Amino acid sequence: MTKLMLLGQFKVDKVKDTVSIYGTEINSRLLVGSALYPSPQIMQEAIKASAAEVVTLSISRQNPLQNGGQNFWNIIQSLGVNLLPNTAGCHSVKDAVNMAKMSREIFQTDWVKLELVGDDYNLQPDPIDLVKATEILLNDGFKVLPYCTDDLVIARHLVELGCEVLMPWGSPIGTGKGLLNPYALQAIRDRFPDITLIVDSGIGLPSHAVQAMEMGVDAILLNTAIAHSNQPQQMAEAFKKSIEAGRTAYLAGPMTEQKSAQPSTPTIDSPFWHNHG
Amino acid sequence: MLADKPKVAVLGAGLLGRMLTVSLMDDFQVSLFDKDDGDAKQSAGYLAAAMLAPLGESADSSLEIMRLGQKALTMWPDFLAKLDTPVYFQQAGSLVIAFEQDMAALNQFQSRLKGDDYHSVNSSEIQKLEPELMQRFQAGLYLPNEAQLDNRQLLNAMAIQIRKFDVAWHSNSHIRVDDGVYVNDKPLTGFDWIIDCRGLGLQQDIDLSKTHFRGVRGEVVRVHAPDVTLNRPVRLMHPRYPIYIAPKENHHFVIGATQLESEDTRKPTVRSALELLSACFSVHSGFAEAEILSMDSGLRPAYLDNHPKIHQNDNRIIVNGLFRHGYLLAPVLVEECVKLVKKATKNDVVESRSDLLPGLVTSMNPYQSSSVNLS
Numbered sequence: 001m002t003k004l005m006l007l008g009q010f011k012v013d014k015v016k017d018t019v020s021i022y023g024t025e026i027n028s029r030l031l032v033g034s035a036l037y038p039s040p041q042i043m044q045e046a047i048k049a050s051a052a053e054v055v056t057l058s059i060s061r062q063n064p065l066q067n068g069g070q071n072f073w074n075i076i077q078s079l080g081v082n083l084l085p086n087t088a089g090c091h092s093v094k095d096a097v098n099m100a101k102m103s104r105e106i107f108q109t110d111w112v113k114l115e116l117v118g119d120d121y122n123l124q125p126d127p128i129d130l131v132k133a134t135e136i137l138l139n140d141g142f143k144v145l146p147y148c149t150d151d152l153v154i155a156r157h158l159v160e161l162g163c164e165v166l167m168p169w170g171s172p173i174g175t176g177k178g179l180l181n182p183y184a185l186q187a188i189r190d191r192f193p194d195i196t197l198i199v200d201s202g203i204g205l206p207s208h209a210v211q212a213m214e215m216g217v218d219a220i221l222l223n224t225a226i227a228h229s230n231q232p233q234q235m236a237e238a239f240k241k242s243i244e245a246g247r248t249a250y251l252a253g254p255m256t257e258q259k260s261a262q263p264s265t266p267t268i269d270s271p272f273w274h275n276h277g
Numbered sequence: 278m279l280a281d282k283p284k285v286a287v288l289g290a291g292l293l294g295r296m297l298t299v300s301l302m303d304d305f306q307v308s309l310f311d312k313d314d315g316d317a318k319q320s321a322g323y324l325a326a327a328m329l330a331p332l333g334e335s336a337d338s339s340l341e342i343m344r345l346g347q348k349a350l351t352m353w354p355d356f357l358a359k360l361d362t363p364v365y366f367q368q369a370g371s372l373v374i375a376f377e378q379d380m381a382a383l384n385q386f387q388s389r390l391k392g393d394d395y396h397s398v399n400s401s402e403i404q405k406l407e408p409e410l411m412q413r414f415q416a417g418l419y420l421p422n423e424a425q426l427d428n429r430q431l432l433n434a435m436a437i438q439i440r441k442f443d444v445a446w447h448s449n450s451h452i453r454v455d456d457g458v459y460v461n462d463k464p465l466t467g468f469d470w471i472i473d474c475r476g477l478g479l480q481q482d483i484d485l486s487k488t489h490f491r492g493v494r495g496e497v498v499r500v501h502a503p504d505v506t507l508n509r510p511v512r513l514m515h516p517r518y519p520i521y522i523a524p525k526e527n528h529h530f531v532i533g534a535t536q537l538e539s540e541d542t543r544k545p546t547v548r549s550a551l552e553l554l555s556a557c558f559s560v561h562s563g564f565a566e567a568e569i570l571s572m573d574s575g576l577r578p579a580y581l582d583n584h585p586k587i588h589q590n591d592n593r594i595i596v597n598g599l600f601r602h603g604y605l606l607a608p609v610l611v612e613e614c615v616k617l618v619k620k621a622t623k624n625d626v627v628e629s630r631s632d633l634l635p636g637l638v639t640s641m642n643p644y645q646s647s648s649v650n651l652s
Contacts, residue, residue, distance in 0.1 A: 038337050039583035040489070040538075061548070063541030071491040072538040075581070121378075121516075174516065175381075230389060 017247070019218045020196055021054070021111070022143040022164050024082070028053045029213070030243050031084065031198065032236070033223025040075045042232050047079055050236035055081045056113050056221065058088040064102050073107075084145065086113035091120075093133045100137055112137065113167065113200075113221075115147045122172040127154040131161070138162045147200050150184035152191065159192055166192070167200035167221065170212065174224045176204020179211055189216050206242030213246025214254065282306040285618065286468040288452050289475035291320030292428075292603050293596055295435035296611045297472060298444060299359065301618070308445040308468070310460055312478065315448045317432045321476050324497050324575040326523040326531040327428035327604040328510055329353065330371055332420050334605060335391040336519075338583065341634040342602060343391050345609050348633075350424060352608035357426075361441075362434035365526050367509070368424035372398075372406055374417040374560070375514035382514040387418060395420045409506055410560055425510050427525050428604060454482040456646045458593075470618050473595045477578040488643040492576030493600065496545040497533035498553045499570040504563030505530065513556050520556040529570070532557050536601065545572045577601055584634060587613055590642035594618070613638060 018025040031054040037043035047055060055076055062069030076083065085103030090096035093116070100112040114133055118126025125147050131154065137144050138161055146158050150168040158166060168188060171177035179185060180202070189197055199212045200221040209220045220243055229235035283305050287294045290311035298307050313319045328334075331346030350368075357364050375383035387397075398419045403410060406419060439446060450460050452475065458465040465471065473479065477492050507524040523531045535549045550572055557564045580586055580598040585606055588595040594617060596610050617638070 038339070039579075039581065040491075041582035044581075061537050061546075062539035063543060066541065068494070068539035068541035071489075071540055075489065075491075228385060228389075 017251070020164075021145070026053050026082070026219075028240075029219040029247055030209075030240055031056065031219055031221040032226060033057070033221070034076055035223055036227035037232060040072065043227070044075065044079060046226055046232040046236040047076075047081065049233045050226065050240050053081055054084050054221075055079070056084040056086050056223075058086050059103060059106070060087070060089040060099060064099075064106060067106070082111070083107050083109055084111050084113050085109065086147075087115045089117065090115065091117050093129050093136070096129075096133045097136050097140075100133075100142060101140075104142070110141055111143050111145065113145045113147060123174070124172060125149060125169070127151060130154070131157050134158055134163060135161050145198070150181050150188060152184065152187050155188050155192065159195055163195070165196040165198060167198045169201045170199045170208060171202030173201040175202055176225055177202055178204055178208035182211065182215065185212070185217065186215055206238045209239055210242045210246040210249075213243055214249050216250050219243075283469040283618075284308070284467060285470045285472060286310065286458070286465060288454075288458070288471065288473045289320075289478060290315070290446070290448075291317055291474065291476055292322030292432065292607055293474035293476075293599070293611065295432060295439065296356070296607055297474065297596075297614060298439050299356075299435050300611055300615050302439065302442045302444055304619070305470075306443070308447065309439065310447045310450045310452055310465075312451060313448065315436065315446065317436075320432075321575050321577055322428055322603050323432065324495070324573050325428050325603055326497065326510075326521060326533050327426045327431070328371070328521060328523055329368075329424040329426065329605055330420070330510070331423075331605060332390060332392045332394055333371055333373065333423055333512060334602065336386045336389040338602070340391045342584065342606070345634055346602065346605040349606050349608040350422070352612070353424070353426065356608055357431075360434045360438050362430075362437050364430045364434050365427035366424065367426070368422070369509040370419055370421040371423035371425075371510045371512060371521075372403065372417055372419055373512045373514070373519075374403065374410070374414045376413070376559070377415065379514045379516060380416065382516060383416065383418070386514060386519065394422055406509070407507055407511065409563070410511070411562070414560075423510065425523055426604065452478070454644055469592060471593050472614060472618070473593065474597065476597065476599075477576050479578065479595065479597050482645060483643050484645045487641070489581040490598070490643075491538075491579055492540040493579050494537040494539045494541050494574060495534040495577055495601070496537075496549040496553065496572070496574045497531060498545075498550065498557075498572050500530050500532065500557070500564065500567040501528060501570055502530055502561075502564050502567035503528050504566060505561050507561070511560060513560060515552070515556065520553060522557050522560065530557070530564075530567070534601075540576055541574075542576065543574065545574045577603075584636070585610055586636065587617070587638045588641050588643055589617055589638065590640060593642075595643065609633065 028051045030052050032052040034057045087096040087099040096116050116126045116130045118124050134144050134146050145165045147167045171180040196218045198219045199217050203222045204225050226232050226235045285305045285307050287309045290309050298309050317323045329350050331343045335343035395418050398417050400415050403414050403417050453459045483490050510523040512519050512521045532553045577600050579600040583600045585598045
């Protein structure tokens, strides 16, 4: 409610400020993961506090063929959120495509966060195989949310294939280093103004999220920053607020940075002793 | 004499079932029921590394669990002293180390510890503690009070103790609880108390809408490495989860454990085996020629908050949900159960013991059917 009232002051013509994922309108601009929490209960509390409406989950190590994670999936599903299955841990086009198909069957959703590991140590996405897998999955009716680097040309390939959402990294998964290359992200934003742009991975602090949102990024996906904080529920709330702040600031239109100080009050009629020469 | 003793049925002969039986058999006439044939091989406690590491575990669990673990740690020597068969118990601390590129994980681990009974160690101090470790470790943490025991020796020692006593041990018993308790489809009657500590075996009889209860997969490797001597458990930071190497007697080592939110009951996967084995080989090259004795997987029983719980409803008690902390917490939970059956009359309302852990003991009935008094 607070958010809508605030936005009302700045953008009178737009009642609802939602983000679109292939036509599905989402109110919350924070998407979260479901790994690394100390317990499922703390995960539930944190997800509630984040107000996230989309939760991503990885099934590759749960023996999905035999529904090994069913009991855990129930815990997430009981929150009434949209599930975004991911292909974390897949190293080849074939693996990722198979994992996406399996997820679609299990969760009855055509959304997939496509993740193709190119480097095992920092989990850097493989941009070439990502484009290949994206094409196969889009042709198969999937709504692909590709986890990519901040390379503009890869982004263009993905958009040309039909991606309506891009998920470039801020920095590698789990590093919490924030936006390593704001310039590259800004370039993607500026070149694809109609694409839903979600910064995925590398966000460690609410200030990183604010920075991204101020640039006009549509949403943030994060996991470790909340799950590995000492008080996940509290940190989830902090991220929720920071993302709202960043979004509101973007809509408000920030001032332009100046080279030197410019007094915010006129000085012409100030007494001379206020001037330091 | 025997007929005068109150009768207790213990369901499940894993770690908790055996400890309860040993603790109760002096004052009660105990009958022990289990689905396995008496060797505990289907029990989660059979696979565990039996680390007694309240501080180390506190990085990923609550302050209350750490305190329960610290209390339990002081209780182990007394419990082991009750057994005629010796059980390997060691309190020489634990060492936490990380490769250079995983230093952030070590810092993160340190910042999440909920106590301060540890100190940072540099490479020469690490060498002093563990002279055989590869010399590449520049920094680590030493937690001087952590302990461990040999779980298989303990399970066996308790079995010997129980068999010496007048305990009816019913192996290969199929147990089912709905409106009543059934053993091999025959109703169990005539007991003053029935204590259910079947671990994950509870899942078939629990009402999941009342209490969430799940299995969390773990994979463990056991090796015999005559070329390796470690003086204490070593925890190696890993970008995704810490791996520990726990030295037991005679150069036996337990390397574990993965933690996956899955009820997959297959044998360990190649990925997990690679992670565990490369972890031990990377800290000590002497593991190269070690014999792999076993690679096992099991499911840890856990409630939604990963905290253990004792449910008392009429004359029935359920102790469960010890998650990855079976050995860490068992003495405290056993003591609480013994208090219940010794002090409480069956109709007492049990209050939650907030001094130990909020919600540890409740009067809730998590079974699918309401219980009936069986005595």
